[in-house]
């Protein structure tokens with residue numbers, strides 16, 4: 001396929017904005033880049049896709065999300081509204097994930113994939129939980145990713161909160177799926193795996209050691225860390241050390257490990273994360289919604305931590321998430337100079353691209369260059385002021401909007417063209433979802449505990 005008549009934003013270092021360009025796509029990758037007329041002349045028989053002068057850039061990447069939360073939209077929580085994370089978990093997410101059955105899990109992933117394709121998010125790091133549907137569940141999600149055409153890194157969150165049997169089943173499911181992904185190209189290589197753990201606060205020292213022992217050295221772990229102070233309180237009570245110290249001790253930090261949130265850390269923990277080249281994923285919209293606090297992402301970046309951007313199961317609109325991150329540091333410090341545009345782009349664009357590339361060693365992601373995977377979006381952005389490499393951050397925050405995304409391509413396959421979904425029937429999937437939701441909500445309500453257990 002030859003994409004013609006494109007204005008490229010390459011997200012290379014240094015970045016480039018190139019007009020009148022064409023991209024030759026073959027075998028899932030960008031093969032060649034050059035002026036449109038030149039490539040059309042050289043490859044006259046290649047099937048053409050005219051970008052019509054739109055901006056063409058790499059698809060967005062979500063460093064931490066949860067497909068399984070799809071059915072929570074519009075659901076009411078019985079009784080008093082939860083105050084902070086411990087009660088949100090206890091009254092919302094833990095009874096909710098217990099109520100999930102295979103069919104709702106499949107539909108959650110379908111809903112997430114539709115949302116991702118429509119909003120130009122092409123790679124998603126998912127963190128799945130369903131204590132009553134564990135064995136084989138990652139295959140169920142992988143099948144959805146396969147048919148939808150997007151790219152996703154999957155894991156199952158291990159926890160002790162549902163008893164030792166389910167804890168062991170969670171470990172086994174991660175190990176099984178990691179092994180599967182190392183032996184075969186799941187979804188033509190678009191599905192990868194890491195090892196999911198809920199959070200230090202719900203796993204014992206023994207369980208952490210078992211997680212580490214269940215998979216080969218170099219495996220990436222994906223878990224929530226210090227989203228709330230309670231994570232530290234529980235770690236200190238269970239192990240006598242803080243959350244990140246525990247992960248360090250058990251060999252869970254590392255070049256492919258993702259620590260979601262990492263809000264309530266001390267200086268030593270920040271250093272441990274930086275020294276181990278672990279990733280921190282920042283989810284500012286959810287941190288506001290759950291009243292979690294605001295991660296010191298600017299300080300983390302200064303300390304050498306590779307901070308990325310996730311959405312924690314909220315809409316797959318990564319520019320909205322980036323906008324939120326940009327504003328949040330300013331209000332936190334009451335200083336409009338905080339988290340300047342270049343740092344925002346480092347976090348939201350470049351670090352996300354590097355994280356995703358670490359999981360797909362066959363080619364780079366999040367960049368337009370020869371040899372990179374052809375994960376691309378067309379953006380019908382008509383800037384009202386000049387758009388240059390120098391002022392791109394300003395357009396990124398105040399100009400770009402997901403409603404402008406018209407076409408989404410992953411691994412060279414068209415998933416949406418001119419706003420028409422090509423791999424999924426949205427009306428049919430959403431109609432069935434609306435049918436499934438009431439029974440799921442009913443099961444959920446019965447599982448909500450009457451009294452608070454957590455402090």
Ligand SMILES: [Zn+2]
Pocket residue numbers: 064065066127224260312
């Ligand atoms: Zn999360």
